[in-house]
Structures are given as structure tokens and as C-alpha cells.
Amino acid sequence: SEIRKRLIEAFTNAGDEYLSGQFLAEIAGCSRTAIWKHIEELRKEGFVFEAVKKKGYKIVQAPENVTADEISFGLKTDFIGRGIHYEEEVDSTQKIAHRLATEGAAEGTVIVAEEQLLGRGRLDRKWHSPKYSGIWMSIILRPNLPMQKAPQLTLVTAVAVVQAIEEVTGLLPQIKWPNDILISGKKVTGILTEMQADADRINAIIVGIGINVNQKRDDFPEEIQQIATSLAAESGQNISRARLMQEVFARLEKLYQTYLKDGFFPIKLLWESYALSIGKEIIARTVTGDIYGKALGITEDGVLNIQQADGEIRQVYSADIFINE
Numbered sequence: 001s002e003i004r005k006r007l008i009e010a011f012t013n014a015g016d017e018y019l020s021g022q023f024l025a026e027i028a029g030c031s032r033t034a035i036w037k038h039i040e041e042l043r044k045e046g047f048v049f050e051a052v053k054k055k056g057y058k059i060v061q062a063p064e065n066v067t068a069d070e071i072s073f074g075l076k077t078d079f080i081g082r083g084i085h086y087e088e089e090v091d092s093t094q095k096i097a098h099r100l101a102t103e104g105a106a107e108g109t110v111i112v113a114e115e116q117l118l119g120r121g122r123l124d125r126k127w128h129s130p131k132y133s134g135i136w137m138s139i140i141l142r143p144n145l146p147m148q149k150a151p152q153l154t155l156v157t158a159v160a161v162v163q164a165i166e167e168v169t170g171l172l173p174q175i176k177w178p179n180d181i182l183i184s185g186k187k188v189t190g191i192l193t194e195m196q197a198d199a200d201r202i203n204a205i206i207v208g209i210g211i212n213v214n215q216k217r218d219d220f221p222e223e224i225q226q227i228a229t230s231l232a233a234e235s236g237q238n239i240s241r242a243r244l245m246q247e248v249f250a251r252l253e254k255l256y257q258t259y260l261k262d263g264f265f266p267i268k269l270l271w272e273s274y275a276l277s278i279g280k281e282i283i284a285r286t287v288t289g290d291i292y293g294k295a296l297g298i299t300e301d302g303v304l305n306i307q308q309a310d311g312e313i314r315q316v317y318s319a320d321i322f323i324n325e
């Protein structure tokens, strides 16, 4: 908002000085109560304030951003993340990625935003993407593969993200088929893979990745507080988003090349080693109904096999999975 912009400018100019609520209200042209609310909003965005009685406020830490410069500094990949398209605020990075892919963007191009206003999940569900606290990005891949292999890339990506989180935070995430990454049973990452195809060949795969990084537990909107978590909430420390992105790019580039060269099998083994639901009794909620049974594993195509109580094995291509405890 305009007020927030003025506040940030004032704090920037103030340097090490404290600014009083009265002074801030005057330059922003609003009440002191309104100022207090804006400061709360800024706190949620990652600004850390020091408040001293009679003196006022000072910013002691600004959020760390994920601009092209911050991501490029220290990047170790050959192509993933070599082209960065950065936005402060977007509807959805998927939308921009689709446009850039159509316009011929190179493989490995990454679209990243500090905030998404209309971040989306599968089946047009909402993906909550608040400013500065997560990684909201889309990666353009151009594998030379038939269309039906596209879902495997979701699984390749999931393994890469799990490894990157492990490396950077020491946490041990698990994968819930097909596209959720969980820590302590709560969702920390969602992956949305979309495809552009000509005839039956893939023109581009847009891999959308949303990682909750520095949100506090009560930053999550009420409707997902029970099911969502962030890396900071789980590890008790703030995590550098740029550093984590670099690690995701490095892991993904390596696994993607293995996948193109040696096929899905090595990825399948890794994926299963991180999988949460394999061997468990689950409910798979599909668009045509619920399937109950034991998750046996995934096939070469990334399809989930479920064995029902009557022994029949059902193949599930797309569903939401619940562990049946």
C-alpha cells in the first residue's frame, strides 16, 4: 500500500534513529492506530522492529529477498536458475511461466515472486503465498519426452526438494504421493506440474513449487493452520530462501539429468525411500470416489498401486491421499 511504502521510505532514511508513532502518523497521513496496524503487517512480512518507549520504532532487520542477484550469487548449476524472472508480486508464477515458455524461454528459466495473490494448487485450489516468507516459483523444463511421462517429473521434483530441505535445514521431510512434502505430518511444500504439448510431444513442462519457509505458526490462515507448517516453524530458525532455492536447483538439475539418461527407475527408488504412505492403509480420494486399501508403491509411470481388502489392485493416477489410522 501507499502508506506502507512511505513508512519503509521513512525508516530507510532514518537509518539508526527511532521514529515515533506521532511522526510516522504525520508523514503517512493516518492515525497512530493505523500506523500500529501497518507495523504489524510489516512484521508479518518479515521486518523485525525494535520498539522503545518514548522513542518509537526502528527496523533492525529487513526481509531477505529472492531477487535475481541474490539467487545468482553462489549458484552452482549449468542451466536451472541461470535465467531468473523476478517479480515482487504476481497473480501466479505459473501464469508468467506459461507465457514465457510459449515465447521460447530457455530450459531452466525460473520465475519467482515474493508474493502471489492468486497462487494455485491442483484442481484450481488456492495456494497461500504470503509476501517474503516462502519460495513461490515456477521452473521451465523442455524434456524431449512423450506426454504420458510428464507426471514423473512431479516425482523427480519432489525428491529434489526433499534433498534440498534436508541439506539446508537438517529436517527430514517425507513425500505424500503424488506431490506433497510433509514435515511432522504437515504440508511444507506443494508441487504443481503443468504441461504444454504439441501433438504428443512435450513442448514445455512448468514445474510450480511452493515452499513455506519463514512463516510463524500463527501466520497461516485459520483454514490451513492444522495442516500446514513452515521450515522455520519446524527448525526454530529462519532459513535463507535464496540459499534453499540454489540447493533445489542443484539437486533438481542432477536428478533431471539422471532421469533423462537412465530413466525413471533410479528416481523411483529414491522417491520410495522418502515416501510416507507406502505400506500403509490409506484412503485415496479421487474425482470418481474413494478407494480404500494398502499403498503398495508406485509403478514405472509414477502411478500409485493400492491393494483393496478384496485383494484387487487399483491403479490411481490422481488423488488426495489420507493415511487411514
Ligand code: BTX
Pocket (backbone or CB within 6 Å): 091, 092, 093, 094, 116, 118, 119, 120, 121, 122, 123, 125, 126, 127, 128, 129, 135, 136, 137, 138, 179, 180, 187, 188, 189, 190, 191, 192, 208, 209, 210, 211, 212, 224, 227, 228, 229
Ligand atoms: P494441492 O492442490 O495439492 O494443495 C492445495 C491445498 O493445500 C489447499 O486446498 C489448502 O488446503 C492447502 N494449502 C494452501 N496453501 C498452503 C500453504 N501455503 N501451505 C500448506 N498448505 C496449503 C499443491 O496443490 C500445489 C501448490 C503449488 C504452488 C506453487 S507456488 C508457485 C507456483 N505458482 C502457483 O500458482 N502455484 C505453484
